[in-house]
Structure formats: structure tokens, C-alpha cells
Amino acid sequence: GESVGLHLPTLSVQEGDNSIINCAYSNSASDYFIWYKQESGKGPQFIIDIRSNMDKRQGQRVTVLLNKTVKHLSLQIAATQPGDSAVYFCAENRAGGYNKLIFGAGTRLAVHP
């Protein structure tokens, strides 16, 4: 069935290290992808997005990579900080789906000092 899923449910890193969170999607027709950060008790917070005509996009300390061949998405966080500790969700926007977002299961990032 259709799904957007994650390889690692929990990721623990040391402060200052780089973090990589992965996501797999199943629908080749998806043309837009977003990474959200969710802190406890809060709503998903937009981090970065990428369209299917790109394979890389950089933001402030974050980079998203898209590999359409294997339908894989990753979020890289440079110099991870304690404030980065949260659950990270990838979401896909399926073409023709009235812009509804299909979310993955989420990865918890734990940053240790």
C-alpha cells in the first residue's frame, strides 16, 4: 500500500556531531517533500522542503537530499545542538491530492551533551 516510512525510529547523537535522518516513500508520482520537526506537545514545525526536480537543497544547518531512483529522502543536520532534540517527520505531497500531506512514522532525535 501507499506509505512514507522511516528507517530508524530513534537516533542518538553527541552534541556537535552531524545527524542524518532517513525516509523512504512509495509513490513515484509524489513531487514535493517536506521535513517537519515536532517538539513535545507542539505542532509540526516546517524545517525545509524540496521539489522533485531537485536532488539537494540547503538551509541553515540543514540539508535535504532526494534520491528519486530509490525513492529516498534524507535530512542532514550539521553540528547538532540540544535544541534539535525532537521527533522529525518527512511528509510527501502527492500530485493531484489537493495538497494533502502524507506523513512518515517519525524519527526521534536525542542529542546528548
Add this chain to the structure above:
Amino acid sequence: EPEVTQTPSHQVTQMGQEVILRCVPISNHLYFYWYRQILGQKVEFLVSFYNNEISEKSEIFDDQFSVERPDGSNFTLKIRSTKLEDSAMYFCATPRGLADTDTQYFGPGTRLTVL
């Protein structure tokens, strides 16, 4: 990041009661979405609303659910007869801007607890 607000932050209700969740989206946008998140699970799409009409709804959004835009700015999600399994966080979301309808910004959510 643009602000989407939701009220109440927490709603406790008895099974079978009606609840109304409210959202004030980013102003002047015609697109609007409701999602829910059961504790510890992923965010799930409920319904999309465009120009005062439902444009798409999920299997979760059954006859017990309804959405309205009562006064041109606020949006509401109504659950007519709540069930225990309706306990979840409910989020509204709107696009970033009039020219960009893909990126969705989420409100802080309403935690619904059905007893």
C-alpha cells in the same frame, strides 16, 4: 514562521458529547487542512477545505466530523458524538502564502481527551 492559532489547547469531554475545535489560519488564505495525531503515532490527514468547500477527506473523516468557516476567518472542526478513539491531538494547517499552496504551516494543536 507565520502563525496559526488554535483553541482550546486542551479539551476534555465525555464519550458521546459534541466538541468544536477552532482554528485561526494565516489570513486571507482559501486552503485549509485538519490533521490528527494519536499519541505516539504519525500525523494523519483528515480533511482539506478550499474556498468554503471540502476538497478531499480521508476515511477517518466520517459522518461524525464536519468542518465549517462560520465567519470568514475562523475554521472549526466539529465531532458530533465523540468516541474514545477520537482522543488525539488535532492540528489545523494552512499554506505559507497565496502563491505557494504546497507548504503547510501547522497550529499548536488541540489535545482532545475523550473519557
